[in-house]
Amino acid sequence: MIEVRELTKSYGPTLAVNQVSFDAHAGEVVGFIGPNGAGKTTTMRILTCYLTADAGTATVAGYDVVENAIDVRKNVGYLPESAPLYADMGVVDYLKFMTEIREIPKSQRKERLRTVVDICGLEGVIQKDIGELSKGYRQRVGLAQSLIHDPPILILDEPTSGLDPSQTIEIRNLIKDIGREKLVLFSTHILPEVAATCDRILIISQGEIVANGTHDELISRIRSEDKLHVTIQGSEEAITPKLQELDGITKVSCVSSDNGIVKYEITTSQEGYYAAGDVYNVVVKNEWVLVELRQESVDLEQVFLHFTTGETSNITPAREVMRAEDATEEE
Amino acid sequence: MQNINAIFKKEFRSYFNSAIAYIFITFFLGITSWLFFRTFFISGQAEMRGFFGIMPWIYLFFIPAVTMKLWAEEKKIGTAEILMTLPIRDYEVVLGKFLASFGLLTVTAIFSFGIPISVMYLGNPDVGTIVCGYLGLLLMGGAYLAIGLFASTLTENQIVAFILGITTCFVLLIIGEDIVLFSSPDWLYPIFSYLGLGAHYSSILRGVIDSRDIIYYLTIIGFFLYLSTLSVESRKWR
Numbered sequence: 311m312i313e314v315r316e317l318t319k320s321y322g323p324t325l326a327v328n329q330v331s332f333d334a335h336a337g338e339v340v341g342f343i344g345p346n347g348a349g350k351t352t353t354m355r356i357l358t359c360y361l362t363a364d365a366g367t368a369t370v371a372g373y374d375v376v377e378n379a380i381d382v383r384k385n386v387g388y389l390p391e392s393a394p395l396y397a398d399m400g401v402v403d404y405l406k407f408m409t410e411i412r413e414i415p416k417s418q419r420k421e422r423l424r425t426v427v428d429i430c431g432l433e434g435v436i437q438k439d440i441g442e443l444s445k446g447y448r449q450r451v452g453l454a455q456s457l458i459h460d461p462p463i464l465i466l467d468e469p470t471s472g473l474d475p476s477q478t479i480e481i482r483n484l485i486k487d488i489g490r491e492k493l494v495l496f497s498t499h500i501l502p503e504v505a506a507t508c509d510r511i512l513i514i515s516q517g518e519i520v521a522n523g524t525h526d527e528l529i530s531r532i533r534s535e536d537k538l539h540v541t542i543q544g545s546e547e548a549i550t551p552k553l554q555e556l557d558g559i560t561k562v563s564c565v566s567s568d569n570g571i572v573k574y575e576i577t578t579s580q581e582g583y584y585a586a587g588d589v590y591n592v593v594v595k596n597e598w599v600l601v602e603l604r605q606e607s608v609d610l611e612q613v614f615l616h617f618t619t620g621e622t623s624n625i626t627p628a629r630e631v632m633r634a635e636d637a638t639e640e641e
Numbered sequence: 642m643q644n645i646n647a648i649f650k651k652e653f654r655s656y657f658n659s660a661i662a663y664i665f666i667t668f669f670l671g672i673t674s675w676l677f678f679r680t681f682f683i684s685g686q687a688e689m690r691g692f693f694g695i696m697p698w699i700y701l702f703f704i705p706a707v708t709m710k711l712w713a714e715e716k717k718i719g720t721a722e723i724l725m726t727l728p729i730r731d732y733e734v735v736l737g738k739f740l741a742s743f744g745l746l747t748v749t750a751i752f753s754f755g756i757p758i759s760v761m762y763l764g765n766p767d768v769g770t771i772v773c774g775y776l777g778l779l780l781m782g783g784a785y786l787a788i789g790l791f792a793s794t795l796t797e798n799q800i801v802a803f804i805l806g807i808t809t810c811f812v813l814l815i816i817g818e819d820i821v822l823f824s825s826p827d828w829l830y831p832i833f834s835y836l837g838l839g840a841h842y843s844s845i846l847r848g849v850i851d852s853r854d855i856i857y858y859l860t861i862i863g864f865f866l867y868l869s870t871l872s873v874e875s876r877k878w879r
Binding site for chain 1: 643644646647648650651654655658659718719720721722723725726727728729730876877878879
């Protein structure tokens, strides 16, 4: 539904988006993450026809963003960063205005209005002016606005910023729900959010897409060795040599040993869960007591740092990106 | 058309939701009535030439105040980003906003009917010239509005938009004034005297509706609305 090919856009001398290409399809929630000024907002603005790219093409819902801007906009619901709304308008007036301009037939306007008020939990504030609302409610009104015409594609720029934890969870669940049938492309700074909501992750840095894949794919891409944390009840002298004998285990280091409880950190070149199985079998065979066996997980934070700054040492990067430190704001 | 109407309604309502419309109407009527009636009884003439005569100068300050927020505020708050990603064309938004400000101007003109009614009550004015005067007022006001709207597209600061609007209107107004015309070179004289915002208005005030005057104002309005559209579109390429 969204096809982006070598999109490039610069603001004066600053290259904001550089040869960005990706695809996204219906039924997908795509998370767009990257450091400040990486080009997330610019890309979204190009996809919503607010800006025009210097080079490259993008089609949204089958329409070119330059040639058929109006058709693109009809198929997209867009919530810009920090939900800019008219403070002097009432919530209902604002949403009614949107139904008019979205050309929703008169007979369906009330129903659509009710639906989005329901979805976004706006019943309590419907009579108020937007200016009186808290940040969280404004964000919801912004979301309601983007959903009002039931668009097949939803583009949300940091939809959860400024929300309290319970609101954040609500919005995430909402995004997941919507993403079952539609395409949701959203940007965020909050990494757990991406892991929790997205089917696919795009990491953008310095205007370039540096990673594109599912959560697990990205994690396996940066992982070349695994670590196991093992705690065994027994004597260190007896256990250590047995562990070292195991296949694929490159390093066994004893972290602590007291009162017959020994803690190890094991480095393995195999996938962590194979090695864990072997460790378990050894423990059982020797009738020791296994107190803890845990595989150290690579989390998205490490993935993000890896792709955006090249940190996390022990890995061969798919692509060298070491310039995020001097990232410039995009506007 | 539906889109222009939706924008018009939103903007027009916004004038009345915020205090702008009430302040504008009250001050405008207060000041113009005062200026008019203060000499009206001395001259003892049942005519409204005094009222219409000062209008180019009153508009100079009032109209950019009406238009200054139309774009500057949208850009400042960021609402332009939602507005300009809705399935509407840029010119439709420009036109909708212009018509809303024109609507406010028309409402104000209607409220000022108290003046001609008092004049008619007190004497026997020439109704034809009064009708022409109001027509001229709306045409010239439209031109000021289009200029102010254009100024508002250029900046996200309302004060800057206000001052830019006043300056542009002021320049276009004084180039048609005698004092500028006499001191300008011969080859500029016809251009200046044609372009001056006030000259065509004065000729309408005389009670003669000449299509050239009407065309002049419509051209100015069209020209500045076109510039506004270009200016709004320019966000895409910057």
